[in-house]
Amino acid sequence: MSLALIVMLPFIGALFPALLLRAGRNACATATFTFSLAAFILLIFQAPAVLQGETLHASWQWLPKLGLAVSFMLDGLGLLFAGLILGIGLLVIFYARFYLSKQDNMGSFYTYLLLFQGAMLGIVLSDNILLILVFWELTSLSSFLLIGYWKHLPAGRQGARMALTVTGAGGLSLIAGLMLLGHIVGSYDLSVMLQHRELIQSSPLYLPALLLILGGCFTKSAQFPFHFWLPHAMAAPTPVSAYLHSATMVKAGIFLLARLWPVLSGTPEWFYLVATTGLITMLVAAWIALFKDDLKGLLAFSTVSHLGLITLLLGLGSPMAAVAAVFHIINHATFKAALFMNAGIVDHETGTRDIKQLGGLWHLMPITATLAMVAAASMAGVPLLNGFLSKEMMLEQVAHTAWLDQPWLMAIIATLAALCSVAYSFRYIVHVFFGPQRHDYPDHPHDPPLGMWLPPAILVCLVILIGLFPQTFAGALVASSAKAVIGGALPEYHLAIWHGVTPALWMSVIALIGGLSLLAGYRKVRSAWEAGPHPDAKAMFQVWIKGLVQLAQVASHGLHNGSLQRYLAWMVGAAVVVGYGAFMNSSLSAGSRELLPAHPTAIAAWLLLILGCLLTVWLHHQRLLALIMVGVIGMVVCVGFVYLSAPDLALTQISVEVVTVILMLLALNVLPKTTPKESGFGRKGRDILLATSAGVGIATLVWAFLTRDFTTLSDYYLAESLPGGGGTNVVNVILVDFRGFDTYGEITVLGIAALLIFALLDGALHGGSAAKRLAQWLPDQARAADRHPLMLVVAARVMLPLALLVGVFIFLRGHNVPGGGFIAGLVVSVALIMQYMASGFGWAAQKIRLDYHAMIGSGVLLAGLTGIGSWLFGYPFLTSSVLHLDLPALGEIHIASAMFFDAGVFSVVVGATMLALSQLSQIGRRAEALPVNQAAMDCDPSHPLQKDPSWKP
């Protein structure tokens, strides 16, 4: 539990800084510090057990089917990294309180910092590689926020974007790699995975997995050639650099290399990929660092170089090298974090980080200078400091390793890199703090307040203490974390200052002397360097990104040019290609199901349908004719349903058909009546090709399944319909009972669609260019002289009660014979629409006082309440129950609770249909600009015309 709490505390704490900002900057920093401290104390409590060799676990299932578990593990390596993350985190939080100026939003800074801290802890403590991936991406995101913290600086935004792009791409690679690894082992648990070295290394997927994982690690840890993002990330505030770019985020890649070391290392592939990358990175970055004038740029490249050193050690694959790597992780974190904070102090106090503008600060800021000298000397590898110890161990290892069959090559390159490292470290000391005092510093330099120099001072103390007494201050931690990396017994070693006269000592001496003489002749070296070529990684990166963006634009503009026709053509085309592709690749034989004979009537109906389709396409420029053809097709479909044992469908189809045609007519009244002939020959040809290939495909598919037998789960419904649902019309029982939840969703959709229609048309009625156009609209067709013909009005009026009765009848019987709420609702709607059509919208609306919005709402509500009602009796949502009543006059009556549900369906269908149609006819009325008629019909025979007494011939 406490393991999970260590990870969760920073995330919980992340809520507070932003909230507490109003209480002041100190409250904000204190809250952040407290949460980190709590996590740190929890970690310390676990430390003794871990240092004695125990591994702590805590685990909860999350998505077991995916192999994803929230499981944490604390072993030596986790303890080392968690300690660095929290320990240096605490110092950075403290330091940042004094570093950030009043203009900076401290709340968001600390929130980002804690998010980052939690994500880092998640990486190093997770026992599930999928969980690691989640936290890994979280570090990329939170570091993006931190690097781009100064949003007003373009460099900050660009640097953040570059870091996110590179580490994000690496993250994708890592996901693929770890997935492969999990696939090889068959488990995503790290503890399980680490047991399967043989299995992983003998798998043919080992090399792809290794390459992908290294892609993730090398980008995160800024290894050559992905190192270029780190210097640009230096646009971040210095506390961020000190935290992310020395001790934590850039070490995440190293961490993963170390974590997977037991199963991945030891192969020639691992050696040549990892060690070579580390070696090149170490040398190239150290060389570039020598010529960086920006203090943080120098430190950034030096970080890259030291990360290369650790990568090299891990790449060597020997247990002793792993011990050295772990030791250097500790040492580098201490002196580099101190140096970053130191660079921040110099920048803060002098107003510049440019080495060319600095120098002679020794007397102005003695504390800062002292701290810088110790930390930089450790970075250079000067004896008695911790950097010396691990660098010696590295040189010792390298001296005994042959590379490309050359026993001395690696040693020479490593010595050269160490030489450069000495040179740039001393350049940091000499060119900043020594030399003549200047009079043109942008600010007035002096030592900073205690709050700013104390955190680096603590780190520098560690540098010295570990340097003098390595076994006392770091021995246990190194031993337990190295053991975790190696996964077996530790090699014979002792951490000490003096190992006798070894090759490594000579290499150190050469590096020290060579580095100092390089610095002595710095001016010459510099001019030689400046004459050479300087490939600009940022420019190359931008060219590359620009190319990608252009490619994406070409692709997306080609597909998505904003034209619906283009989109639809692509969609249909893609569906056709995929469909035919699947069809061609399957070995389908002809079906063997016994077929039904085709009755001559069926053939006639079929001919009618085909003719209807052809005519619709042929005549689509004349919209009214095309609409009539669609109506004909609908009728054939309806008859087809009757013929093929689907009476419910036929009833629904015919009533929907009526309503649809009326709706389209209402819309067509305002829309143009003809379609211009626009499509060229080529466009038509393309569309015909697409349409026919899709049609042939679908027809073949239908033919394929119609000629085959199948199994259905409908036997259950047929058997249970009467006993379980209380009805003999199985389709209706399925709708309102078995699959009532689906139906509930569908009526909700229907209601939403009606409201959408209302909103769309209501907007057109009230203001805007639509209302203006509607007012200016002129009829484009001749109007009938009798708007409300006598015959139609009388027929509609006589039919209304009859139709309502039919509606009720259909509704009531629906549970047992064809009918039900859907159909009854449509029938009643048609009856009501007839009134509108006969007497005009305005007149009818005055008489029919139904609130269609309320009908939709109450319908959905009723259906929902019926469903909830079954909860009262302890049944799941929408369980139906049947009530048998024996009434004196009516006899036995079955009332299923599903009937109330069906009543809700009925209400929604009527409300939705009528809302849509009445709103459409409103539009028509507005367009025609006609007054509301006073009488129901044009000429009412029951009121004979009065002779006008004033009339005279």
Next chain:
Amino acid sequence: MEALVASAVGVLTAAGIYLLLRGRTFPVVLGLALLSYATNIFLFAIGRLKINQAPILSDTALGYTDPLPQALVLTAIVISFAMTAVIVVMSLRSYLESGSDHVDGAQQNKEEA
């Protein structure tokens, strides 16, 4: 019979897609209506074809056709009505707003015309 249904679905699909690819809204609406027919029959046909075997339970019935596709199609018919209604109204509103019934609105219309 099966061949008739299969070919009818195919022809409805082809006609629907052709109209769907036209440049004006009203043919697109008609195309969608035809596609809805095709889809509904397609779904219905998944339960295979039977004559005089409606899924109404009775003692004298010879057999029953599959009720499940029918239930699905029944709601599908109502939903496709709602969809058609929304599309019609959208085309109407867009015509009133832009003064053009081209599927891409007035601007595109000028460019392509």
